[in-house]
Amino acid sequence: MSGFRQLFNGIFLVNGRICTKNLVQGINVYGERLFSENGSEYREWVPFRSKLAAAVKKNLKTVPINNAAKVLYLGIAEGTTASHVSDIIGNDGLIVGIDISEKTMRKLLGICEQRKNIIPIIADANQPDRYVESLEHIKFDIIFQDVSQKNQVDILRKNAEIFLKPNGFALLALKAKSISSTSNVKNIFEVQEIELKKHFKIIERVNLEPFEKDHMFYVLQKL
Ligand SMILES: C[S@@+](CC[C@H](N)C(=O)[O-])C[C@H]1O[C@@H](n2cnc3c(N)ncnc32)[C@H](O)[C@@H]1O
Known part of the structure; x- marks a missing residue:
């Protein structure tokens, strides 16, 4: 091709x-x-290395990341996906990247030196009240979330309530096996979607197989 x-x-x-x-x-x-x-x-942008690239490869129709957008990235890790989001938003945009792991954040720091539109914060995304002050009440256009936690949907809800603009978008990589290692994966997604729909409109969902097993990628809009 x-x-x-x-x-x-x-x-x-x-x-x-x-x-x-x-x-x-x-x-x-x-x-x-x-x-x-x-x-x-x-x-x-390698789909086996980035869930957003995998979602695009799986024909995601909506990628609401504009030039100069402000993005709160929960679970930024070493910045693989964030580096591409950094390319997309350009120098007028901003990514605030939250991760709980100091080790992965150390690797991210080198990338942040080259990419001035990424600001790293070591924090638990489950406790947004701990970083709300350092964000000086910034309202974000987008929350991107990729954290392997049992309460992934609740983490997104809490952060969206505080940081996401009205009608802002959330991009969520949901890992079923972090929620339950024994339940049926389809049922896990169904139950999580009932919860998501209380706070977001589900614009689109894409199953990330074969790039990621038991992951669904959602494009959501804040209600
Ligand atoms: C799968 S990795 C993210 C990969 C990244 N999104 C990418 O594509 O480049 C998940 C990350 O979530 C972080 N994480 C897990 N629980 C967290 C929490 N409660 N708060 C913040 N980060 C968390 C982990 O430290 C890990 O770096």
């Missing part, structure tokens, strides 16, 4: 590969390929 096509704002298909335009010329983040097309540099 060959050619160049824009899939969403800031997301491209270049020679059959999902890509973002590299905000930091000549530097990759996790070993992904860089290549030039039409005078710009692109980074391959």
